[in-house]
Amino acid sequence: MISQLSWKIGGQQGEGVESTDRIFSTALNRLGYYLYGYRHFSSRIKGGHTNNKIRISTAPMRAISDDLDILVAFDQESIDLNAHELRGGGVIVADAKFNPTVPEDVNARLFAVPITSIAEELGTSLMKNMVASGASWALLGLPLEVFNKAVEEEFGRKGPAIVEKNIEAVKRGAEFVLEQAGGPLEDFRLGPADGKQKLFIIGNEAIGLGAIAGGCRLMSAYPITPASEIMEYLIKKLPKFGGTVVQTEDEIAAVTMAIGANYAGVRTMTASAGPGLSLMMEAIGLSGMTEQPLVIVDTQRGGPSTGLPTKQEQSDLNAMVYGTHGEIPKVVIAPASIEDCFYDTIEAFNISEEYQVPVIVMTDLQLSLGKQSCEVFDYSTVEIRRGKLVQDAPAEDNAEQFKRFEFTEDGISPRVLPGVKGGLHHVTGVEHDEVGRPSESAVNRVKMMDKRLNKLNTLQIRDAIRVDAPHESPELLIIGMGSTGGTIDEARERLAADGVTSNHVTIRQIHPFPTAQLAPYIEQAKRVIVVENNATAQLAAQVKLHAGYGDKIKSLLKYDGNPFLPAEVHKACKEMN
Incomplete structure (x- = not known):
């Protein structure tokens, strides 16, 4: 049994790729597996190649896999564009309608299934996505009844007749491919899921x-x-x-x-x-x-x-x-x-x-x-914090208006909602005084600017930086943001196997920048690599601006429209080390 595999379906946009992926992954989720999906789609409503890739695992992970185990192809273009990802001995389940061929440099097993023909026999070619799903699901040796429940959930609103036809399409696809393959593929059998409830x-x-x-x-x-x-x-x-x-x-x-x-x-x-x-x-x-x-x-x-x-x-x-x-x-x-x-x-x-x-x-x-x-x-x-929201605003003696922009020690003024008694004040986009009246006074301008700009001095969000730092003086500190975290962690596992020590910081408070929290980790590391999906190293620039250490910081950039793969980060970090 294996602990994880990767499955991808490809075809023309509007051809049912998205619904196939949705039902397939929903059924896997019901079995308790951990999933991580990536959608490659065109910026048009219909037409153009699209594919959805799902990584399936018995343990948590947060990255796209480098390679591919099973490719479901609705057209030859899907094979030509994606087959190079297949690992040796990988599988292609393709519609026999287009006479699929495997590129010469790809070592993969091809199962040509009459996907469209089976769907048309059942009444409509629209059900070909269910035929394809049933075929690939059966190759994994997974229980068909779980998949059928996901089909019922997807099509239940359309009535029992539609549900039954789609379940029959799944069954026909499964039966055809199992006869062709001689049963489920033993080298593709997933280990049992942990059974925990997951979103x-x-x-x-x-x-x-x-x-x-x-x-x-x-x-x-x-x-x-x-x-x-x-x-x-x-x-x-x-x-x-x-x-x-x-x-x-x-x-x-x-x-x-x-x-x-x-x-x-x-x-x-x-x-x-x-x-x-x-x-x-x-x-x-x-x-x-x-x-x-x-x-x-x-x-x-x-x-x-x-x-x-x-x-x-x-x-x-x-x-x-x-x-x-x-x-x-x-x-x-x-x-x-x-x-x-x-x-x-x-x-x-x-x-x-x-x-x-x-x-x-x-x-x-x-x-x-x-x-x-x-x-x-x-x-x-979950807690709701509304700050200095005043529910009752009695006016001060001889004061006609509420000091909505009052100068306070922390720079944060009391706030009142319209209609609250005693809360009358001006609101304007020009510079103003404490009650909101327009003011061009130089003294007032400086005080108001200082008030506004200083009120974030005490801000620090929960986990302004997220740190995994097992080493006191690592060879590498890898910094990232957003969706790069899981990819970096997998790359670090491979670096560790190479004997390279590394720590990882994810920056979550971009502005105001968490300089004091980040600087010690930069200081400890011999080299720092900032991983980001842009061409001008914007996050690295923030790190250098606020924390310094520009002489030890390098950038790993990717801006071709695709997320980083663990292998890419591993290779680049090893070369930069």
């Missing part, structure tokens, strides 16, 4: 769930890849909690609506990708100047401009830290796992209200859309 979701769904748990009751947003799933998830779920989602005409309307709703006291968020974040910049400055809470999720993708809207990149860091004109306090946090997406979203709302600042939650496409196993969320840890 199997994408990061965007975890963000949406975190928003609900964190008290969000309004989302204003405009659709954009790869952020749209947050909005789609909340459209279904928020109304059940008395909330709603408003699809605005553009990102400018989305962010200004969020600021207005937060001013009125409703926890509100918006979500976008790089192009949408650019449009929001002026309004983010408004949030900073008026000290209104604001939560934005930026799901990074390939840029600039439209760029690679369906591909992996981590190139918005500078935009999030420096993008707004003028100088305002803001917070940028970077979840590094599905669990982080949930808990960090809750914390983003708390930080935003406590410090009265915009908070940007920075994810990347792989973390946002890659479906993964994760621990069940612990709702008992």
Whole structure:
């Protein structure tokens, strides 16, 4: 038996690849396996090659596998583009309709299954994805009844007749390939799963769930890849909690609506990708100047401009830290796992209200859309902190207005909602005094700027850096952010086998930068390698700017639209050592 394997399905977009992957992985999740998925898809509705890859394991892991065990191909292009990933002795399950061939330099077993023909015999070629699923599932020797339950869940809303036909398609595919192969493939039998209950979701769904748990009751947003799933998830779920989602005409309307709703006291968020974040910049400055809470999720993708809207990149860091004109306090946090997406979203709302600042939650496409196993969320840890929100604001003697922007020792002023007795004050995007009246006084300007900029001095989020440092003086310190963490950990296991000692730091508080926490680990290491999906080493620049040690820091960059593989990080780190 083996402890893990990798399965991929490829075909034309709109051909059922996504639904096949969804049912296949759902059934595996029901058996208790750990899963990590990656979607390669085109920026179009239909057509163009697409593939979904799932890594299946008996133990936790958070990275794409370097190689591939089983490839399910709906066309020859899928074989030509993906067969090179197959390990020696790997398997291709292909539709016999296109007379599949295996490239000469690929050592793989081919099972040509009449996938389309079987589906058409059952009434429609649309069921070919179920035929293919049944074939590959049977080769693994997994129980068919578990897969059938996943099929029932997927198609149950369409009626029992449709369910029965799809189950029959699964059965026919399984029977055909088992006869051809002489039974399940013994070298592909997975060891038993641990049986623990797990969630199997994408990061965007975890963000949406975190928003609900964190008290969000309004989302204003405009659709954009790869952020749209947050909005789609909340459209279904928020109304059940008395909330709603408003699809605005553009990102400018989305962010200004969020600021207005937060001013009125409703926890509100918006979500976008790089192009949408650019449009929001002026309004983010408004949030900073008026000290209104604001939560934005930026799901990074390939840029600039439209760029690679369906591909992996981590190139918005500078935009999030420096993008707004003028100088305002803001917070940028970077979840590094599905669990982080949930808990960090809750914390983003708390930080935003406590410090009265915009908070940007920075994810990347792989973390946002890659479906993964994760621990069940612990709702008992959720707390709602609203900071200096004043419920009753009696006016001071002889004071006509509430000091909404009062100079305080910590720089954070009392906040009042519209309509509260005694809470009358001005709100304006120009510089203002303590009650919000416009002011161009030089003395007031300096005091207000200092007040705003200094109020984050005490901020430190939970796990501002996440550290795995078993060595006091390692040869390497590897630094990453976002979805790179699991890949780095696997690379470190291989480095250890090579006799190379390494520590790992994931930076989760991007701004304000956690210099004091990070610097000691840099100082201890002989060399530092910063791993990031961009071309200009934006995270490494932040490390050098704030922590120094530029002479020992090197960058490992990837910006071809694909996530890092463990083998790539291992090889590069070994060469740089």
